[in-house]
Amino acid sequence: MNLALGRAGVTLGLAAAVLGVITVGYGLIRKRPDLVRLSRWYAALVFLGGFVAACAMESALITRDFTVKYVAENGSTKTPALYNFATMWGALEGSIILWALILGGYLVAVVLKFRKRLADPLVGWAVLTMLIVCVFFFGLMAGPANPFTGFSPPAGFDGPGPNPLLQNNLLMAFHPPMLYLGYVGFTVPFAFAIAALVTGRVGEGWLLATRRWTLIAWGFLTVGIILGSWWSYEVLGWGGYWAWDPVENASLLPWLTGTAYLHSVLVQERRGMLRVWNISLLCATFALTILGTWITRSGVLESVHAFTTSSIGIALISFFALIVFSTVGLIGWRGDRLRSPGRIDSPLSREGAFLANNVLFAAFAFVILLGTLFPLAVEALNDDRVSVGVPYFNRMTMPIGLTLLFLMAIAPVLPWRKASAELLRHRLIWPAWIGVGSMVFSVVVGARGFIPVLAFGLGGFAAGSAGRQIALATRRQGWRGFVGRANGGMVVHLGVIIIAMAFAASSSYVRQAEFTLTPGQSAKFAGHTLVYEGQNRKQESAKIVDQVLIRIDGTGPWAPSLNKFANGNQTIGTPSVRSTFKDDVALSVIDIRDGENGSVTIRVTVQPLIIWLWIGGGVMAFGTLLAVFPGRRRNPLDAVSAPLSMEPPKEPTGVTP
Amino acid sequence: MTTPTGGGGTAARRAARESLAIEGQKPAPKKSVTSAPRRRDLDPDVLVALEEERDFLLRSLQDLESEHAAGDVDDADYEELKDDYTARAAAAIRAVEDRNATVKALRPQRDWKRTALALVVVGFVAVGAGWVVFRNAGTRAPGQGLTGEARQDSANLILQAQGLTGQAQASLQAGDSAKALKQFENAVQAYDKALQLSPTNVEAMTYRGWVMHTIALSSEPSVGAQFDVKAREYLNEAIATDPTYSDARVFRAILQRNAGEWAAAKIDLDAIDMNEIPLYMTQMVNSVKDDVAARRTS
Numbered sequence: 001m002n003l004a005l006g007r008a009g010v011t012l013g014l015a016a017a018v019l020g021v022i023t024v025g026y027g028l029i030r031k032r033p034d035l036v037r038l039s040r041w042y043a044a045l046v047f048l049g050g051f052v053a054a055c056a057m058e059s060a061l062i063t064r065d066f067t068v069k070y071v072a073e074n075g076s077t078k079t080p081a082l083y084n085f086a087t088m089w090g091a092l093e094g095s096i097i098l099w100a101l102i103l104g105g106y107l108v109a110v111v112l113k114f115r116k117r118l119a120d121p122l123v124g125w126a127v128l129t130m131l132i133v134c135v136f137f138f139g140l141m142a143g144p145a146n147p148f149t150g151f152s153p154p155a156g157f158d159g160p161g162p163n164p165l166l167q168n169n170l171l172m173a174f175h176p177p178m179l180y181l182g183y184v185g186f187t188v189p190f191a192f193a194i195a196a197l198v199t200g201r202v203g204e205g206w207l208l209a210t211r212r213w214t215l216i217a218w219g220f221l222t223v224g225i226i227l228g229s230w231w232s233y234e235v236l237g238w239g240g241y242w243a244w245d246p247v248e249n250a251s252l253l254p255w256l257t258g259t260a261y262l263h264s265v266l267v268q269e270r271r272g273m274l275r276v277w278n279i280s281l282l283c284a285t286f287a288l289t290i291l292g293t294w295i296t297r298s299g300v301l302e303s304v305h306a307f308t309t310s311s312i313g314i315a316l317i318s319f320f321a322l323i324v325f326s327t328v329g330l331i332g333w334r335g336d337r338l339r340s341p342g343r344i345d346s347p348l349s350r351e352g353a354f355l356a357n358n359v360l361f362a363a364f365a366f367v368i369l370l371g372t373l374f375p376l377a378v379e380a381l382n383d384d385r386v387s388v389g390v391p392y393f394n395r396m397t398m399p400i401g402l403t404l405l406f407l408m409a410i411a412p413v414l415p416w417r418k419a420s421a422e423l424l425r426h427r428l429i430w431p432a433w434i435g436v437g438s439m440v441f442s443v444v445v446g447a448r449g450f451i452p453v454l455a456f457g458l459g460g461f462a463a464g465s466a467g468r469q470i471a472l473a474t475r476r477q478g479w480r481g482f483v484g485r486a487n488g489g490m491v492v493h494l495g496v497i498i499i500a501m502a503f504a505a506s507s508s509y510v511r512q513a514e515f516t517l518t519p520g521q522s523a524k525f526a527g528h529t530l531v532y533e534g535q536n537r538k539q540e541s542a543k544i545v546d547q548v549l550i551r552i553d554g555t556g557p558w559a560p561s562l563n564k565f566a567n568g569n570q571t572i573g574t575p576s577v578r579s580t581f582k583d584d585v586a587l588s589v590i591d592i593r594d595g596e597n598g599s600v601t602i603r604v605t606v607q608p609l610i611i612w613l614w615i616g617g618g619v620m621a622f623g624t625l626l627a628v629f630p631g632r633r634r635n636p637l638d639a640v641s642a643p644l645s646m647e648p649p650k651e652p653t654g655v656t657p
Numbered sequence: 658m659t660t661p662t663g664g665g666g667t668a669a670r671r672a673a674r675e676s677l678a679i680e681g682q683k684p685a686p687k688k689s690v691t692s693a694p695r696r697r698d699l700d701p702d703v704l705v706a707l708e709e710e711r712d713f714l715l716r717s718l719q720d721l722e723s724e725h726a727a728g729d730v731d732d733a734d735y736e737e738l739k740d741d742y743t744a745r746a747a748a749a750i751r752a753v754e755d756r757n758a759t760v761k762a763l764r765p766q767r768d769w770k771r772t773a774l775a776l777v778v779v780g781f782v783a784v785g786a787g788w789v790v791f792r793n794a795g796t797r798a799p800g801q802g803l804t805g806e807a808r809q810d811s812a813n814l815i816l817q818a819q820g821l822t823g824q825a826q827a828s829l830q831a832g833d834s835a836k837a838l839k840q841f842e843n844a845v846q847a848y849d850k851a852l853q854l855s856p857t858n859v860e861a862m863t864y865r866g867w868v869m870h871t872i873a874l875s876s877e878p879s880v881g882a883q884f885d886v887k888a889r890e891y892l893n894e895a896i897a898t899d900p901t902y903s904d905a906r907v908f909r910a911i912l913q914r915n916a917g918e919w920a921a922a923k924i925d926l927d928a929i930d931m932n933e934i935p936l937y938m939t940q941m942v943n944s945v946k947d948d949v950a951a952r953r954t955s
Contacts, residue, residue, distance in 0.1 A: 203702035236807060244805030272699065301803060337701045343765050367786055374790045375803040385797040388804045392793035396786065514811055514855040590810050603810050603854070 002065045006056035006148035013049020013100060014138035016042050020131040024124060033119035039127045040118060043111040046134050047104030054101045057088050057147060066153035070094055076161030078542040083167035089176040090162040092297050092312065093147035098177065100137045102184040107134065110188055114209075122206060125195030126188075133187050136319050144311035161542060164565045164572045169235045175227035179251060182221025183289040186254065188213040190286035193279050197330035202279070202337050204269055211265065212628055214282075215485070218258045219624030225251050226617030237560075237575040237588035239512055239605030241613065242503075244393040246301055249372045250292030253365055257285040260361035267351045270416060273340040276331060277358065283327040288365075290320045300376055346418040353411035360400050360407070367396040394507075398451065405458035405500055408493055409435070409465045431468060435461030447505070455504035459497045466493040488627025495620030502612035509608050514590060516601045526606040528585055533557055535598060545574075548589050548600050552578050560587040560602065584610040699760055707753045714746035796824060796840050798847070811851040811858050818847035818861075822868055829875060841872050859895045863905040866891030870912055888912060903934045907942055914945050919952045 020042030027035025060068040061075050061084050074091050075084065088094040107130050114123045141147060166172050189210040196206040228251060233241035242248060261281040267274050295301070298313030331338065344351050371388045378386050413427035438460025439453055447453050469490045474481030481487055515523045517532040524530075531551040536559065538545040544564045549557035560576040575588040584607050591601040721742065725735045797803070799820035800813075809817065825840035848865035851858055866888040873884035889912060895905035906925040913922035926946055931939065 200705045200708070201702040203700040205700075205702045238807035238809070240808055243807040245807070246803050246805075249804060337704070339764055363782065366783070370786050371790055372804050374794060375797070378794070386794040387797040387801050387806075388790055388794050390805050392790055393805065395793075396789060512808060512854060588810075590812060605808075 002056045002060035002063070003068055003148050003150055006053050006060070006068070009049045009052030009054075009056055010138060010141045010146075010148065011049070012052065013046050013104065014135065014142050016045030016049060017131050017134035017138050020046065021128060021135055024128045024131060028121060028124045028128060036121075036124040036127075037118045039124070039131070040111045040115065042131065043104075043107045043127065046131070046138075047101075047108045049138065050097070050101035050104035053097050053141065053147070054088065057094060057097055058085060061085065061087050064159075066157050066159060067151055068147075069149040069151035070147045072151045072153055072157070072159050074162050075159045076542070077158050079161040079167060080542060082170070082173055083162060086166070086173040086176075087162045089180070090166045090172075093141070093145045095176065095180075095297075096137060096140050096145045097147055098180055099184060100134070100141060102177075102180050103130070103134055103137060103187060106130070106184060106188055110191075110213075121199045122192070122195050122201050122209075125198045126191040129191035129194045130187055133191070136315075140312065140315060144315055161565070164543075164563065164570050165235060167542065168563070168572065168574055169231055171227055171231040171234065175224060175231050177224075178220050178227055179224030182217050182219075182224050183254065183292075185213065185217025185220055186258065186282075186286045186289055188217065189282050193282045194327070194330065197279065197327075197334050200334060200337060202275055202334055204272065207265055207269060207278070211485070214258070214262065214265075215624060215628050218255070218262060219621060219628070221251070221255050221258065222624065223617065223621050225255060226614065226620070230614055230617075233586075233610070234575065234577065237573045237586075237603075239510070239575075239586050239588070239603065239607070241506075241610070244371075244390055246372050247296050249368050250288075250295045253292060253368055253372075254285045254288040256361050256365040256368070257281050257288060260358045260365075261285060263354045263361075264358045267354050268340075271340075271351055273343070273351065274355075274358075275338040275340055276335070279331060279338070280327075281358075283323065283331075284365075287320055287323045287327070288369075290316060290323060294320060295372065348414065348419045348424075350411065350414045350416045353407055353414050357404065357407050357411065360404050364397060364400045364404075367400070368393065371396075401500065402451075402455060402458060405455065405462050405497070408496070409458065409462040412465050412469045412490065412493070427468070428465070431461050431464030434464030434467075435459075438463075447509075449508055452504045452508040456501055459501040459504075463494060463497045466490040466497070483626045483629040485627045488623050488625070488629065491623030491626055492620050493623075495616045495618070495623055498612050498616030498619060502609040502616060505609040506607040506613070511606045512603065514601055514603050516591075516599055518597045518599045523604075525604050528553055528604075528606060530585075530587075530602075530604065532600065532602075535592065535600070546589075546592055548587075548592065548602060550576075550587055550602065552585050552587075558585075558587055560589045562589050562592060579611045581609075581611060583608040699756075699763070704753065704756055707749055707756065711746060711749035711753055714742050714749055718742045718746060795843055796821065796836075798824075798843070809847075809850070811855040811861060814847045814851035814854070815858075815861055815864065818844040818851070818868075819864065821847065822864075822871070826871070834875065837875070838872070841868055844868050857898055859899045859902045859905060862891045862895035862898070863902065863908060866895065866905075867908045870908065885912065885916070900928070901930070901933075903929045904938070907934065907938055907945075910945050911941065914948055919949050923949050 020039060023035050023042065024039045027033065027038070057068070057070070059065070060071045062081075064071065064075055064077050066072040066075070070091070070093050074087050074094070079087065089098045107127070110123075110130065111118065111127060114120075117123045118127070161167065192206045192210045196202045228248070229241040232243070232248075258281075261278060264274050264281065265278050268278050294313065294316040298316055300313065344355060346352060347356070371392055374388055375386050378384050409431055410424070410428065413424070413431075415423070435457045439457035442453055442456040447456060470481065470487060472481075473487045473490075482491065511526040513525055515525070515530070517523060517530075519532060519534045522529055522531040529552070533549040533551060536547040536549055538547065542565060545561045546564075547559040547561040549559055551557050555578060558576040558578055561574045562571055563574055564571050573588050573590075575586050577584055577586045584605075586605040586607070588603045588605075589600060590603055593599050593601075718739065721730065721735065721738055724730045725732075730738070798817045801817065821840050821844035825837040825844065828834070828837035828840060845865060845868055848861045848868070851861040852865070855861070869884045869888035869891065873881035873888065876884060889909070892905050892909040892912065895902060896909065899905075906929050910922045910925040910929075913919075913925065922945065926942065926949065929942060931942070934942065
């Protein structure tokens with residue numbers, strides 16, 4: 001039943017997407033608005049297909065229907081209900097269902113939002129582009145990543161359940177959907193960018209139509225990344241939250257280009273400049289989501305040669321190539337129209353700062369892309385297995401991050417076109433003093449080392465600048481001073497600053513050690529006293545949990561554990577973290593020695609300000625919500641765009657369309 | 658925003674509004690220099706609309722011709738419609754051309770020096786990043802990822818180091834001593850990290866010492882002697898920390914045998930519990946015991 005329902009859903013979605021592409025494409029080329037308007041029905045059917053497929057898979061997982069191979073390989077009668085539900089996105093085929101479902105949802109949302117403009121070629125081409133993307137993902141489900149392959153389970157069969165690491169923390173239920181809402185959300189602005197290129201309407205109209213969609217996608221991606229690093233911290237037990245591993249890098253890359261786009265798009269809206277750059281950034285962002293999926297799902301992480309044997313790897317990299325080549329081709333075709341009349345008047349201006357910001361974000365993305373792809377390239381060319389370590393990423397990204405913090409301090413106070421030294425002094429004096437104050441404060445409370453102290457100073461400077469903007473906006477507009485893109489953006493800045501300072505502190509002053517203790521024994525480390533009280537064994541449905549009970553500074557007991565899962569030989573640890581606003585003490589069990597007086601070996605990691613990473617993430621999410629909320633309405637095309645400072649040509653005579 | 662609107666704003670804006678109010682004028686939106694093109698006039702979307710109108714009118718002219726030829730439109734209507742379409746099409750074509758000319762005139766000349774400079778900077782950054790990534794790339798140890806690394810515990814670090822030592826020995830056998838040296842270095846770093854986490858870890862001390870001795874064996878005698886001194890320090894420390902740890906005794910006995918210190922080697926060999934050591938080590942111990950016995954009898 002589930003199998004048939006799932007296959008029906010996939011077939012429905014694929015058929016609707018293919019027919020939609022044909023009908024809408026034909027309607028657009030033959031200028032038949034009646035056909036283009038049919039896109040709303042195709043969109044609804046595509047979504048319905050994805051929804052039916054997702055419901056069928058969830059039903060199969062919940063009822064432990066092992067006739068579905070995916071459930072036989074990833075489900076288990078012993079897996080708790082929530083993790084069982086989340087198993088849909090725990091492996092490749094199921095995650096493609098989630099992708100298709102979200103994509104269908106976005107498609108329906110676009111069709112609803114633009115329901116009165118469906119016959120407009122810009123919207124029509126955008127919907128067509130989204131339908132093509134739907135064809136690809138439903139095609140994956142119908143072919144190389146079929147989640148509804150049948151299986152004949154022997155009597156009494158029980159599956160192994162999801163990877164133990166994926167059923168060890170609640171965050172697993174939320175992190176992948178958030179990430180996918182972000183990844184897939186970038187399809188909407190990408191589709192409009194392609195539509196703008198095809199129709200030649202590369203002005204600012206499509207930007208205005210999509211800016212909220214872009215913000216929403218970016219917000220989800222931000223939350224997804226933060227939840228991912230929180231999951232890593234709470235589950236993996238290595239005492240960190242960001243290891244620069246390829247999966248993390250794959251999620252960060254589109255975030256970086258997306259962030260650059262969110263800033264540079266303002267320059268195009270206000271000054272009509274950077275058209276090629278903005279379209280390139282947006283297309284790169286979407287392409288990077290596909291590249292990231294290829295990196296994480298094609299098998300290249302095991303071996304660069306593995307992906308050539310996996311059809312999903314070939315399909316994903318081919319789709320990536322299609323996106324890159326078609327985008328480059330379209331930009332080349334429309335190159336003349338994309339060239340902007342005018343240039344940045346002064347580097348010391350808002351647009352100059354945005355340009356610098358974009359250069360830095362592009363460099364950041366390049367550094368990470370290079371570091372991630374380098375081992376693959378070396379292995380493909382030389383068959384040498386190399387690894388690019390953490391020092392490369394830290395060394396290369398640290399100066400970029402610090403410069404971005406500096407820019408974050410000065411850019412918000414810069415006016416468009418040109419700034420005078422006097423104006424800058426007037427606007428930056430207080431933020432600068434806050435920066436100096438935070439540096440002094442950090443040294444007083446014990447911070448040492450040039451880089452972290454500089455980071456605290458720049459963080460204070462940037463926070464002062466963002467705070468000044470918010471204060472001015474609220475003074476002018478009351479509570480509306482918090483909402484709208486510019487004001488919400490300042491709240492996002494505050495979140496980024498909190499994260500940057502927490503990152504600087506936690507990575508610079510991390511202390512880690514291992515202790516072997518017997519019951520009653522204590523150890524002192526990094527100003528904390530740990531007392532090992534004993535052990536506790538718990539039998540749960542899916543695992544046996546061996547807890548080690550430890551008091552930290554008299555609080556607790558905290559209970560890091562080793563978990564032995566019923567289905568599988570893997571024993572994985574679950575750390576226990578005592579969080580305070582000042583620092584985190586993370587405990588993980590390395591070894592429990594039976595028969596040796598109950599002695600255990602534990603790893604202790606003490607890192608300052610960790611909790612502020614998650615608080616900063618929350619502030620960023622809240623700021624994004626405020627930015628999405630409509631601010632004061634104004635037509636951005638009529639704003640600061642003063643007459644162009646060029647030789648005045650004759651007024652174009654025109655027919656008004 | 659330069660347009661004074663609303664009740665808020667900065668002091669300068671309030672002052673501007675007040676001065677306008679005194680003069681009894683309604684604040685007027687700031688206007689462009691009359692002869693300069695407005696931003697909206699240069700909007701590519703407007704050009705597309707003009708082109709669509711042009712294409713529509715040209716198509717209409719074609720349709721009119723075919724309808725006239727088919728006798729569907731009489732001559733008088735044909736002339737009237739043709740004149741109208743032609744005039745409108747001409748206006749649309751002129752508007753498109755004028756607009757294109759305006760855009761072209763306003764477009765800044767490409768500054769080739771600036772472009773070249775930008776390309777040089779981009780090239781420099783790309784090459785620099787490539788060089789840095791090359792310098793920071795190391796041999797991937799078994800179980801290690803493509804990039805980055807989570808902080809390992811001491812047990813994993815020791816496993817990683819042992820894997821690297823195995824790779825280094827394979828490289829030595831393949832005659833690639835430079836690669837072997839790099840892999841030995843990485844192994845030593847992994848042991849050092851393990852010792853940082855767990856300073857009394859005898860396994861890390863012992864095997865770090867053994868790597869030193871392995872490097873010594875493939876080095877020039879003068880350099881090798883220095884490595885052996887280091888190897889002994891680590892092995893001595895391991896035995897001092899845990900005198901019952903057999904691996905350290907086996908390795909120290911081998912070092913002593915190689916240095917001709919037969920009596921000292923025998924003491925370590927006698928202290929080894931043969932039931933505690935793995936099979937491959939049993940063979941090593943027996944071989945050293947044979948050497949020591951042969952030397953003592955001779």
